[in-house]
Amino acid sequence: MIVLGLETSCDETAAALVAAEDGGRPHVLAERVYSQIAEHAPYAGVVPEIAARAHVAHLDRLVAEVMAEAGLDYGDVDAVAATAGPGLIGGLLVGLTTAKAIALAAERPLVAVNHLEAHALSPRLEAELDFPYLLLLVSGGHCQLLTVHDVGRFTRLGSTIDDAVGEAFDKVAKMLGLGYPGGPAVERAAAAGDPGAIPLPRPLKGRAGCDFSFSGLKNAVRLAVAAAEPPLPVADICASFQAAVTEVMVDRVGHAMSLHEERTAGRGRALVVAGGVAANQALRQALASLAAGRDWRLVVPPLRLCTDNGVMVALAGIERLRRGLTDPLDVAPRPRWPLDPGAAPLPFAGVKA
Template identity: 60%
Template sequence: MKVLGIETSCDETAAAIVEDEGEGPGRVLSNVVLSQLDDHRPYGGVVPEIAARAHLQHLDRLVRQALDEAGLGLSDLDGIAATAGPGLIGGVMVGVMTAKAMAAVTNLPFMAVNHLEGHALTARLTHGVTFPFLLLLVSGGHCQLLAVEGVGRYRRLGTTIDDAVGEAFDKSAKIMGLGYPGGPLMEKAASGATDPGRFDLPVPMKGRPDCDFSFSGLKTAVRRHVENLGGTLLDADRADLAASFHQAVGDSLIDRCTKALKYFKAEFPEGKTLVVAGGVAANQVLRARLTDLCRRHKFDFVAPPLALCTDNGAMIAWAGLERLRLGLTDGLDFAPRPRWPLDPNAKAAPFAGVKA
């Protein structure tokens, strides 16, 4: 079974083809990603209109490239999947309409994929992880802990009440004068620290009985330290502050995940895997902390290859393939969604959407 996946939810235009090889992991036949970082860097973040226009300009070419690299034609496919939400609605519409048009002219099944489910199921593509497993989803727009019971079956244990962790990285990097995107630049800066404990930063939500996150206060603390240094940082200041930021984020994630592991093991004693997914999952410092946590709790730790942590078409193709195997296809009248929770029954975080 071979499925084409299209991803246009934010600032990467991507197309990929994956293949189901039966038992175990799948196979990526092609995975083409066009980053728009240079287009958005002058603005310090993603501009939705610019992103949508870039998707429209490049997507057809990338789909053709994905087919060529896989050595396939449209007639060799078993289905076409596209991110249908959540995301920047202009970009989501470009991908969905392209996938629908291709499905209509080829008479192939269309799968509307939740972008978050794409991240959630990547570990099954790369490592053949079995259900159930605990998922830490960390990216620029999302920070959640979920029990993954099966395709389309998610139970949210915790979410951020304000900023996502990736957003905190981006905004803190901007405050420190490091530029955009913040995550890789903060990690690079932290590697040169000589005094990682120099700056006292709070560990958000530590000790709370729930599994929720908060990062806006941490971002504010970074701003306060920058102001105390007169607003102008030396390279050594940036390195030490970036390292202190990593320490605080890591402490918060470990505390929250420890709570979630307790709840998960009580509910799913057969589960034994913690999966981390999303763009922040590429951070090697945080990966190391999570690896140690799993070792101590006798859990397996799985993180996708770095190229499959950030947004890509392979994760959408794989989620589409998993849904196609179960007969979960969608009509061509499916409407793109700017918001689409994995667990629609989860209570909203008390201050969701509020920015400090």
């Protein structure tokens, strides 16, 4: 089985070919990612119209490059998978329309992939990982904890009630003039700072449940920046912010571990961390200590699979194809697409599910 995967949900344009024998471990035949950082850096954030235009400009080239590297024609591909949501509607339209065109011309099935499910399944490319497992999904647009029962079967245990953690990193970087993308910039600056220098809140730490909140923490950083005497202690602010985020994450994940164990009768004691913020080394180390202390296994995808990529989309396509799941050519993109549709509504309508 060979699947072409396309990813255009935000500010990375990506294509990949992933192959798998029946019941065997998938492997990557070719992959390409075009990062739009240069296009969005002047605005210190993603501009949807610019992102969509960049996808149009680069996606066809990336597809041609992975096909050439693998030495394949479209007739050699068993299916075409594309991110159909959630994400920026302009970008989703570019990738999904391209996938539909290839699938129609090559007479191959189409798989419309949930971007969040692609992240959730991405560790299964290189790790032996059975269902169920606990997922911490952390990125610029998403922050939630879910039990992954199987492909297409998720139970949401907790989510942010306001802002995603990656968005908080980006906003703090913007306050401090560190540029875009903010997450890596804050992490680099924090390495030289004192994590105890600036008193910052730990929102929801110690509270019942598994939800997150970061808007108050962002505001506390804003107030600290406004009150600071020049020169601005950038490294200390970054280190203090990162420490606050990490403590909150460990607390919330710890609660989710207990809930996951209760609901799965102790099965699946694996914690998967996926999404762009999973690249943060301070968070990884803290979660590794948490997992070890509770006799859990921590699984984090390789760094290249933490951010958006075509490999995870192709892998999700393979997982769905193995279960006989395909989609019609008139399937529509979905800017909102929760993994657990039956979960209670989030407190604020603007929060991404």
